[in-house]
Amino acid sequence: MLQVDVRDLHHGPVETAGQLAPEDPTFAGLGLELAGPVQVQGRLSQTGDQEFFWQARLTGRLHGTCRRCLTDVVYPLDTDVEVLFSADPEAGDDPSVYPLAAPVTRVDVRPAVREEVALAVSAYPLCREECAGLCPRCGADLNAGPCGCAAPSD
Numbered sequence: 534m535l536q537v538d539v540r541d542l543h544h545g546p547v548e549t550a551g552q553l554a555p556e557d558p559t560f561a562g563l564g565l566e567l568a569g570p571v572q573v574q575g576r577l578s579q580t581g582d583q584e585f586f587w588q589a590r591l592t593g594r595l596h597g598t599c600r601r602c603l604t605d606v607v608y609p610l611d612t613d614v615e616v617l618f619s620a621d622p623e624a625g626d627d628p629s630v631y632p633l634a635a636p637v638t639r640v641d642v643r644p645a646v647r648e649e650v651a652l653a654v655s656a657y658p659l660c661r662e663e664c665a666g667l668c669p670r671c672g673a674d675l676n677a678g679p680c681g682c683a684a685p686s687d
């Protein structure tokens with residue numbers, strides 16, 4: 534459940550667990566290439582009159598392109614999230630605070646999932662740490678072995 538009724542929070546923290554499919558509207562327009570659903574496991578608690586703290590872990594898998602050899606890679610998404618949701622207009626200036634419309638009747642954590650997943654995307658994934666990349670001269674994939682070009686002299 535990724536939307537929590539504020540009345541439930543009056544009794545204490547509420548577990549937020551769920552999964553969002555790659556085609557979920559939460560991720561619309563981000564240009565992400567998710568290789569599976571994003572799992573959300575977290576805990577929402579009320580920390581003020583109109584303020585809520587959300588601590589969560591987001592896991593999933595993403596498609597990307599190895600920055601060295603340009604093959605398709607699937608790499609893990611695994612990020613810890615700690616954010617505030619607030620209906621306080623003054624808090625709206627803080628980019629780390631997610632605004633809520635007052636009066637708050639429920640807290641929807643999905644906007645935070647959207648942002649945090651977007652932030653967690655690696656711009657430069659590697660197929661593996663020791664990827665040899667492509668030969669800058671002939672473009673051969675050096676993971677498959679030497680290409681026959683002369684070794685570059687330093």
Ligand SMILES: [Zn+2]
Pocket residue numbers: 599600601602603604659660661664665666
């Ligand atoms: Zn590679």
Ligand SMILES: [Zn+2]
Pocket residue numbers: 668669670671672673680681682
């Ligand atoms: Zn070469």
